[in-house]
Amino acid sequence: MLNNGxxxxxxxxxxxxxxxxxxxxxxxxAGLYSTYVRFVYGLGAAxxxxxxxxxxxxxxxxxxxxxxxxxxxxxVAGAVYVFHLDYYKPIVRPAVLTAFLxxxxxxxxxxxxxxxxxxxxxxxxxxxxxxxxxxxxxxxxLYTTVLAFxxxxxxxxxxxxxxxxxxxxxxxxxxxxxxxxxxxLHQSSLGSLYLVMPEKVxxxxxxxxxxxxxFISAVAVGPAMVIMESFLSSRAFHREIEMPILSKLxxxxxxxxxxxxxxxxxxxxxYHLFSYLFTFNTEGILFWAEIMIGVVIPITMLVIPRxxxxxxxxYYAALFAVMGFVLNRMNVSVTSLERHYGVAYFPSWMxxxxxxxxxxxGFGAFAxxxxxxxxxxxxxxxxxxxxxxxxEVVVIEDDAPLRGEPSFGMxxx
Amino acid sequence: MKKxxxxxxxxxxxxxxxxxxxxxADRWGFPHTDxxxxxxxxxxxxxxxxxxxxxxxxxxxxxxxxxxxxxxGAIHKTAAGPVxxxxxxxxxxxxxxxxxxFQIPKYQWNKPAPKVTKCDMCYPRQLKGKQPACVEVCxxxxxxxxxxxxxxxxxxxxxxxxxxxxxxxxxxxxEVGGTSTIYLAGxxxxxxxxxxxxxxxxxxxxxxxIMEKIPDYFVWGSTLMAxxxxxxxxKKKVAEYEEQxxxxxxxxxxxxxxxxxxxxxDAE
Numbered sequence: 001m002l003n004n005g006x007x008x009x010x011x012x013x014x015x016x017x018x019x020x021x022x023x024x025x026x027x028x029x030a031g032l033y034s035t036y037v038r039f040v041y042g043l044g045a046a047x048x049x050x051x052x053x054x055x056x057x058x059x060x061x062x063x064x065x066x067x068x069x070x071x072x073x074x075x076v077a078g079a080v081y082v083f084h085l086d087y088y089k090p091i092v093r094p095a096v097l098t099a100f101l102x103x104x105x106x107x108x109x110x111x112x113x114x115x116x117x118x119x120x121x122x123x124x125x126x127x128x129x130x131x132x133x134x135x136x137x138x139x140x141x142l143y144t145t146v147l148a149f150x151x152x153x154x155x156x157x158x159x160x161x162x163x164x165x166x167x168x169x170x171x172x173x174x175x176x177x178x179x180x181x182x183x184x185l186h187q188s189s190l191g192s193l194y195l196v197m198p199e200k201v202x203x204x205x206x207x208x209x210x211x212x213x214x215f216i217s218a219v220a221v222g223p224a225m226v227i228m229e230s231f232l233s234s235r236a237f238h239r240e241i242e243m244p245i246l247s248k249l250x251x252x253x254x255x256x257x258x259x260x261x262x263x264x265x266x267x268x269x270x271y272h273l274f275s276y277l278f279t280f281n282t283e284g285i286l287f288w289a290e291i292m293i294g295v296v297i298p299i300t301m302l303v304i305p306r307x308x309x310x311x312x313x314x315y316y317a318a319l320f321a322v323m324g325f326v327l328n329r330m331n332v333s334v335t336s337l338e339r340h341y342g343v344a345y346f347p348s349w350m351x352x353x354x355x356x357x358x359x360x361x362g363f364g365a366f367a368x369x370x371x372x373x374x375x376x377x378x379x380x381x382x383x384x385x386x387x388x389x390x391x392e393v394v395v396i397e398d399d400a401p402l403r404g405e406p407s408f409g410m411x412x413x
Numbered sequence: 414m415k416k417x418x419x420x421x422x423x424x425x426x427x428x429x430x431x432x433x434x435x436x437x438a439d440r441w442g443f444p445h446t447d448x449x450x451x452x453x454x455x456x457x458x459x460x461x462x463x464x465x466x467x468x469x470x471x472x473x474x475x476x477x478x479x480x481x482x483x484x485x486g487a488i489h490k491t492a493a494g495p496v497x498x499x500x501x502x503x504x505x506x507x508x509x510x511x512x513x514x515f516q517i518p519k520y521q522w523n524k525p526a527p528k529v530t531k532c533d534m535c536y537p538r539q540l541k542g543k544q545p546a547c548v549e550v551c552x553x554x555x556x557x558x559x560x561x562x563x564x565x566x567x568x569x570x571x572x573x574x575x576x577x578x579x580x581x582x583x584x585x586x587x588e589v590g591g592t593s594t595i596y597l598a599g600x601x602x603x604x605x606x607x608x609x610x611x612x613x614x615x616x617x618x619x620x621x622x623i624m625e626k627i628p629d630y631f632v633w634g635s636t637l638m639a640x641x642x643x644x645x646x647x648k649k650k651v652a653e654y655e656e657q658x659x660x661x662x663x664x665x666x667x668x669x670x671x672x673x674x675x676x677x678x679d680a681e
Contacts, residue, residue: 039525040525041523041525042521042522042523042524042525042527043520043522043523043527044522044523045523049522050522051451051452051453051510051516051519051520051522052516054507054510054511054520055507055511078638081642082638082641082642082645083641083642083645084642084645084646084648084649086649113506114504114505114506115503115504115505115506115507115520115521115526115527116503116504116505116526116527117504117505119485119502119503119504119505120504122484122485122502122504123484123485123504126485126486126487126502127486128481128483128484128485128486129624130481130482130617130620130621130624131481131482131483131484131508131620131624132482132620132623132624133482133483133484133506133508134484134485135624135627136484137484173642177635177638177639177642178635180638181631181634181635181638184634185627185630185631188623192620192623192624193508195619195620195622195623196478196481196482196512196616196617196619196620197511197512197514197616198612198616198619199514199608199610199611199612200514208619208622211623
């Protein structure tokens with residue numbers, strides 16, 4: 001009976017093929033083939049990695065970017081539950097969901113990159129506190145657990161297990177504090193990974209500030225991701241967060257990016273980087289691209305109220321921040337090392353296909369959750385009319401224009 | 414502290430016979446090849462730079478970067494000196510390959526259950542009282558095995574007795590906090606493929622500067638966060654209370670205030 005139900009759902013899924021479904025299908029098929037090659041013939045057969053370039057996009061993008069982009073979870077949860085900034089309550093759930101999915105996928109991606117993934121649990125019992133990777137392993141493990149707890153009420157409510165949701169809600173403050181501590185530790189440790197290579201990392205990216213830069217840029221980009229998600233999910237399923245909250249979130253990103261910029265300027269002075277800054281080689285150009293796209297442009301856009309308060313404007317500001325962030329992480333993990341190793345690394349199609357498959361899983365899982373769980377405010381209101389205390393719903397006077405808007409092109413009208 | 418062993422490589426003595434490469438391959442069960450690059454099937458090689466042959470092998474650093482970055486402690490420096498690898502602990506993150514300042518650890522890229530490979534100064538042979546295989550077969554005494562302190566003395570003596578042959582530097586005495594494999598050369602080490610931009614400070618210290626602060630940060634940070642929670646919670650409660658007062662829904666908390674301000678305890 002259950003089989004029939006699942007089967008008919010699957011048949012339904014394939015019969016009602018859409019453009020995005022077929023994209024997903026192609027990515028998964030390609031990804032599975034690469035998975036096969038990776039695990040049967042080894043990393044060398046599937047990737048462009050070598051002794052001269054041991055870390056590629058599975059570390060640089062899947063892990064460094066994945067963890068950073070999921071930072072919205074601790075930023076927003078911390079703001080609401082530790083600092084009592086209740087204004088942001090409606091975005092706790094999308095942020096926590098993103099973070100939880102992000103971390104699960106990072107661990108999943110790590111299984112591809114680790115040469116001996118069956119030993120992934122070893123840091124639990126084999127300790128080396130000198131290694132930032134050891135610290136990362138513990139923090140990611142603990143924080144994923146914390147996120148599972150923070151996320152669990154959405155699932156409990158779906159199955160009407162209100163007692164269980166209540167229990168989690170009672171523990172939420174210590175959980176969130178733990179989450180903030182663990183996040184600040186491992187977000188910065190991703191930067192600490194590169195501290196040990198002062199002779200290898202290109203000077204534009206080597207600084208003792210690396211851990212702080214990684215942390216602050218994660219704080220900046222976490223809210224930017226929440227903004228982007230709200231925009232995309234409003235287009236996909238007409239579920240979103242109200243603009244005033246998102247605009248204010250945009251301010252958080254702007255402030256964090258400003259602090260980040262100050263630190264980077266400090267590095268330019270302390271490490272005498274001016275000669276490198278105006279050498280327009282690959283590194284120089286990519287450095288400027290990263291600073292302009294990821295810092296200068298988003299700050300400029302976000303401090304202009306007319307752009308910040310406009311859905312499309314805010315979305316593009318967030319998009320720039322995210323792209324600049326990704327570029328920064330790729331620069332640190334790939335660009336900055338190529339000169340020292342004397343190789344030009346570009347990921348193989350199999351590396352890319354695995355990454356895309358994982359990203360597709362992320363999109364799929366988020367879409368499923370946004371549809372089926374009480375993630376966005378109005379769906380909370382529908383499922384949970386009685387529990388206003390745990391989740392404040394901002395009631396808008398006239399939400400017709402907001403809901404009826406099919407896309408943001410309408411703004412021009 | 415127990416005296417540590419090391420290998421002195423005198424590049425002016427090496428005749429490029431490659432006997433060490435073959436001995437090493439036999440010791441590990443690797444094939445004999447003519448490729449003179451370190452790889453997962455070559456733990457030592459001899460490379461030619463003009464007239465000079467330079468033997469490459471693990472430097473067995475005093476404070477090894479590879480060991481410090483390994484999250485599971487699969488690499489460690491033994492009390493005797495050699496830096497050894499334990500595949501049973503390894504999870505294959507390749508941080509050691511990435512971090513080594515001499516690019517010594519290599520990886521079995523084409524195996525489904527890959528290992529890191531590197532020279533272990535024939536530690537198993539040492540335990541049986543034998544010399545490293547490469548040292549034993551060297552016909553020119555270009556590699557000498559012994560206590561590191563003695564090797565440095567020997568190197569200094571050679572430099573002093575033949576000032577025209579050697580440059581005035583023993584590679585491995587100052588680089589990255591010192592290494593157990595040390596080199597003598599007749600020309601600049603930079604011209605012989607050695608990294609010349611290495612700091613004198615051991616690389617693990619660059620990370621430890623940050624890592625050592627973590628326990629304190631965790632304790633103080635959590636306390637601070639809890640404090641922020643308390644403060645903002647209090648602020649919120651007070652604001653709510655004042656709101657209630659304004660609306661006339663609550664009694665002013667006069668009693669509490671009076672007790673604190675008009676207490677006559679001071680008179681005693």
